[in-house]
Amino acid sequence: MNNNKIPIFELIYVIVNYGLGSKVLQKAKQYGISGGTIFLARGTVTNSLLNFLSLYDEKKEIVLMGIDSQTANCALVELNKEFQFEKQNKGIAFTTSACNIVGSKCFNSKAFKEDGGVNKQMYQIIITIVNRGKAEEVIEAAKTAGSKGGTIINARGSGVNETSKLFSMEIEPEKETVLIVSKKDITDSIVSSIREKLEIDKPGNGIIFIQDINKAYGVYE
Amino acid sequence: MNVIVSKFKEVLFSVLPITVMVIILNFTVVPIEQVLIIRFLIGSLFVVFGLTIFLIGVDIGITPLGSLTGKSLAKTNKLWLVLIVGLILGFFISIAEPGLMVLANQVNLVTFGQISGISILVIVSVGLAIMLSLGFLRIFYNIPLYKVLIVLYLIILALSLFSSREFLAIAFDASGSTTGILAVPFILSLSVGISMLKKDSNASEKDSFGLVAIASTGAIMSVLLLSMFSNPEEFQAILNPKLSEVNSIIGPFIMIIPSYLKESLMAILPLIAILLVLQKIYFKLKKREIRKLITGFVFAFIGLLLFLIGVNAGFMNVGTILGNNLALLDNKIYIIVIGFILGFVTILAEPAVYVLTHQIEDVTSGYVKKKVVLFPLAIGVGLAVALSVIRILVSEIELWHYLLPGYIISLILMFFIPKLFVGIAFDAGGVATGPVTATFILAFIQGAAQAFEDADLLVDGFGMIAMVAMTPIITLELLGLVFAIKSKTKGVKKGNE
Numbered sequence: 001m002n003n004n005k006i007p008i009f010e011l012i013y014v015i016v017n018y019g020l021g022s023k024v025l026q027k028a029k030q031y032g033i034s035g036g037t038i039f040l041a042r043g044t045v046t047n048s049l050l051n052f053l054s055l056y057d058e059k060k061e062i063v064l065m066g067i068d069s070q071t072a073n074c075a076l077v078e079l080n081k082e083f084q085f086e087k088q089n090k091g092i093a094f095t096t097s098a099c100n101i102v103g104s105k106c107f108n109s110k111a112f113k114e115d116g117g118v119n120k121q122m123y124q125i126i127i128t129i130v131n132r133g134k135a136e137e138v139i140e141a142a143k144t145a146g147s148k149g150g151t152i153i154n155a156r157g158s159g160v161n162e163t164s165k166l167f168s169m170e171i172e173p174e175k176e177t178v179l180i181v182s183k184k185d186i187t188d189s190i191v192s193s194i195r196e197k198l199e200i201d202k203p204g205n206g207i208i209f210i211q212d213i214n215k216a217y218g219v220y221e
Numbered sequence: 222m223n224v225i226v227s228k229f230k231e232v233l234f235s236v237l238p239i240t241v242m243v244i245i246l247n248f249t250v251v252p253i254e255q256v257l258i259i260r261f262l263i264g265s266l267f268v269v270f271g272l273t274i275f276l277i278g279v280d281i282g283i284t285p286l287g288s289l290t291g292k293s294l295a296k297t298n299k300l301w302l303v304l305i306v307g308l309i310l311g312f313f314i315s316i317a318e319p320g321l322m323v324l325a326n327q328v329n330l331v332t333f334g335q336i337s338g339i340s341i342l343v344i345v346s347v348g349l350a351i352m353l354s355l356g357f358l359r360i361f362y363n364i365p366l367y368k369v370l371i372v373l374y375l376i377i378l379a380l381s382l383f384s385s386r387e388f389l390a391i392a393f394d395a396s397g398s399t400t401g402i403l404a405v406p407f408i409l410s411l412s413v414g415i416s417m418l419k420k421d422s423n424a425s426e427k428d429s430f431g432l433v434a435i436a437s438t439g440a441i442m443s444v445l446l447l448s449m450f451s452n453p454e455e456f457q458a459i460l461n462p463k464l465s466e467v468n469s470i471i472g473p474f475i476m477i478i479p480s481y482l483k484e485s486l487m488a489i490l491p492l493i494a495i496l497l498v499l500q501k502i503y504f505k506l507k508k509r510e511i512r513k514l515i516t517g518f519v520f521a522f523i524g525l526l527l528f529l530i531g532v533n534a535g536f537m538n539v540g541t542i543l544g545n546n547l548a549l550l551d552n553k554i555y556i557i558v559i560g561f562i563l564g565f566v567t568i569l570a571e572p573a574v575y576v577l578t579h580q581i582e583d584v585t586s587g588y589v590k591k592k593v594v595l596f597p598l599a600i601g602v603g604l605a606v607a608l609s610v611i612r613i614l615v616s617e618i619e620l621w622h623y624l625l626p627g628y629i630i631s632l633i634l635m636f637f638i639p640k641l642f643v644g645i646a647f648d649a650g651g652v653a654t655g656p657v658t659a660t661f662i663l664a665f666i667q668g669a670a671q672a673f674e675d676a677d678l679l680v681d682g683f684g685m686i687a688m689v690a691m692t693p694i695i696t697l698e699l700l701g702l703v704f705a706i707k708s709k710t711k712g713v714k715k716g717n718e
Contacts, residue, residue, distance in 0.1 A: 018227075021587070022587075039586060040582075050225075053520075054281055055224050055281065057224075057281070058223055061587070089223060136509070154417075156418075167300070167361035168361060168363050169363065169415075169418065169419050169420075170419065171295075171420060172420045174418065
């Protein structure tokens with residue numbers, strides 16, 4: 001046991017078509033994952049006919065599950081068999097590292113990562129949070145830099161001074177969160193493309209952060 | 222193609238039950254002429270395709286417009302503006318509603334012209350517009366829905382004491398007719414749009430629903446008021462809906478195209494006007510967005526047209542014949558049971574029901590599932606139809622014998638259920654009364670009423686829509702009760718109260 005605190009927990013993201021989220025979660029439970037959170041999102045469509053008909057939003061569900069690496073890897077393999085992520089339009093699944101997970105009893109805290117070198121971190125996830133209505137621009141910007149698409153989650157939140165009041169309602173500005181999975185070598189160009197197009201560096205225009213992905217299934221080249 | 226295929230499947234599975242049911246009836250209890258049954262099947266095809274296209278249109282055009290409008294209104298932060306815009310929106314949506322026009326004409330007819338169709342149309346629209354504005358205020362000022370509803374229904378109760386029984390039926394039917402196929406998705410998304418802005422997500426869930434309910438009480442109150450002031454004394458029975466004698470299969474489909482073309486256009490025009498005006502002065506959407514909305518409107522229009530043609534040419538006659546033949550059978554149990562089943566399966570094909578259930582899933586992030594809502598809703602409508610049939614069979618039962626206890630129960634139940642369900646339940650009442658109910662089920666009931674000498678078509682024929690608007694409220698509130706009890710036994714704090 002070395003002193004290097006290698007992350008021993010993983011967050012599994014599974015992005016599937018609308019309606020499949022609960023099934024993924026059920027299956028995952030069979031493989032030892034204690035629970036998860038599902039949220040609604042929408043993805044982008046590349047089909048030109050659908051684009052012509054303005055049907056470019058596709059409803060998705062994202063399942064977020066946290067578990068120790070070992071279980072995560074096994075579960076992912078099984079989930080991949082079950083849901084066939086490598087086929088087109090079946091969804092994607094990937095994991096990112098988490099330092100610790102609190103609040104779930106099922107974790108075996110002694111689980112340590114045994115071989116840190118096996119998972120070549122080929123992919124990264126770029127998470128961009130922008131004001132409502134800007135998500136499509138983010139994805140457009142990402143596409144020009146070589147990304148294949150993204151998933152949008154409606155969200156709301158506020159910076160330091162943004163909460164306001166309309167009539168008697170407390171209002172929080174609406175945001176959109178964009179998840180984009182990209183290959184490591186083009187991450188930088190995608191990020192800079194988004195930064196440029198959306199002027200992220202100006203205050204109030206949004207934030208971007210990037211996480212490493214340990215394993216990914218169903219991401220296309 | 223995922224989007225289209227999945228929508229199509231969803232629609233197919235909800236139109237299939239009613240189709241299968243009618244075919245089964247055809248081969249067992251009530252044989253129907255071959256021409257009619259073929260027409261019915263073609264009608265079903267129209268309905269499936271029409272509904273698919275319509276719902277896609279609602280998804281990308283009408284719902285986004287509604288929530289945009291709601292949000293923009295809230296963001297103005299000006300009370301007078303909200304009130305005025307609410308009035309204008311409510312008035313134009315309602316006055317263009319095809320269902321309301323039909324009702325207005327009927328009222329004109331049964332009162333010997335003492336109450337003109339136009340006056341009903343205008344008065345109901347004004348009523349709805351006022352209540353829509355008040356509904357906005359309720360959301361903005363966080364006034365609990367159940368308090369508002371109690372006050373409103375007490376007013377209705379008081380008013381209905383002074384009105385004739387014919388008008389009671391017309392008033393409650395009017396509330397069902399105004400909340401039509403396009404108005405419901407639009408009004409629903411208006412409130413969801415506003416509520417999404419709220420910081421407190423519990424409040425936001427609760428306040429997403431209820432606007433349809435409040436708006437439709439406006440229609441009831443205005444008709445009741447009208448009847449008090451005009452006080453017509455004579456009534457004549459409405460003309461029996463004529464069975465079309467045309468023996469061709471395609472003929473009826475072509476014959477009704479012009480009138481439904483007009484109807485669909487009328488229904489969609491106010492929304493297009495709203496979009497264009499607001500885009501000019503407020504939204505300033507990007508080209509891509511505006512293109513999407515307009516494409517959605519085109520879809521909604523085409524879908525609506527196909528759907529209405531299918532329902533009216535294919536379903537209506539079959540409904541009348543089913544009702545008529547079943548009522549003539551000696552064993553009256555048949556018509557009651559079959560009425561229940563027909564109600565149960567038709568509601569699944571009702572367009573606004575989709576919009577509501579999807580909206581519920583969205584707002585609760587999938588916590589309240591579509592199927593969970595559909596089942597009680599269908600039972601509710603089934604009950605409504607069965608009860609309406611009983612009312613025709615037993616002439617001593619009057620409409621208010623159902624409505625009064627029904628609304629009392631639904632008002633009392635409000636206190637015991639999570640507040641989210643109050644909104645959902647009362648909205649569902651308005652949602653359930655769409656074009657399928659108004660044609661197929663209404664035809665069924667009127668067909669049954671024709672079979673009886675002593676059934677008064679006015680009193681028995683009207684009022685069915687009122688029932689369909691009421692029973693789902695109760696069944697959905699019971700669903701809320703189940704949710705409340707379940708989450709208590711699990712020891713999970715829902716915090717919805």
